[in-house]
Amino acid sequence: MNYAxxxxxxxxxxxxxxxxxxxxIASSAATQDSVNEWALxxxxxxxxxxxxxxxxxQNDNNGTSAQEASNRVWSIGASAPVFTNGKVxxxxxxxxxxxxGAGSSSSWSLxxxxxxxxxxTLYTAYTYAGNDNDTLNAAGPVKNTRFIGENNNTFVAGVTHSF
Known part of the structure; x- marks a missing residue:
């Protein structure tokens, strides 16, 4: 539902x-469960x-605490025009x-x-993702971190063109 x-x-x-x-969860076997989630x-x-x-x-109702993937995510951000054609x-x-014992993760980006x-449009960005000593975030389908507590630094640059 949208209000504008x-x-x-x-x-x-x-x-x-x-x-x-x-x-x-990377170490868990496949389970039949239900997932309910809402976002604002x-x-x-x-x-x-x-x-x-x-x-x-997100509430993962599989009934097995070792495999449960329930979580809460929040984010804040801001963008501002700079120069004539730019945005930061x-x-x-x-x-x-x-x-x-699942821990938490946080990230920031510029x-x-x-x-x-x-x-x-040209774009560039830097993102830092930090996992605490109990967390291996993105261990599921993404797998961009390998060890519990490992942090990730990502730099990207590119160009987009719409046809």
Whole structure:
């Protein structure tokens, strides 16, 4: 559901998946379970800066605490126009896992976009993701960290062109 009025934009989402086969946790076997999740997000555009915030709550009802993937994620961010055709963005996010000893992760990012034309944009970004000593976040399908407590630094740059 979406509400948009002037500079304010709010979104609410709910999703329920029943009887799915899940292998979200890397060391767990596939289980039949249900996942219920809801999210709330919003932006407010002050023209000189646009603020962002999100909150997501996911409940994995598989009944096995060792495999449960329930979590809460929140994020905040801001973007602002710079120079004639540029935009800089800064964001922070945090995820907390409900299962005992699962820990938490947080990340922050800094990005810049520069429009060369209506259809072509250059971009660059840096992201740091930190996992505490109990967490191996992104261990499921993404697998971009290998060890519990490992942190990740990512730098990207590229160009987008719309046809």
């Amino acid at each position: 009025n002037g500079p304010l934009n709010l979104d609410v989402v709910y999703q329920s998946r029943q009887g799915i086969t899940s292998t979200l 997000g919003g932006t407010y555009d002050f023209k000189v800066v646009k603020l962002y915030a999100t909150y997501l709550d 963005s800064l964001g922070y996010a945090d995820v907390s896992w409900d299962r005992s 990005a810049y976009q520069h429009s060369l034309s209506k259809r072509t």
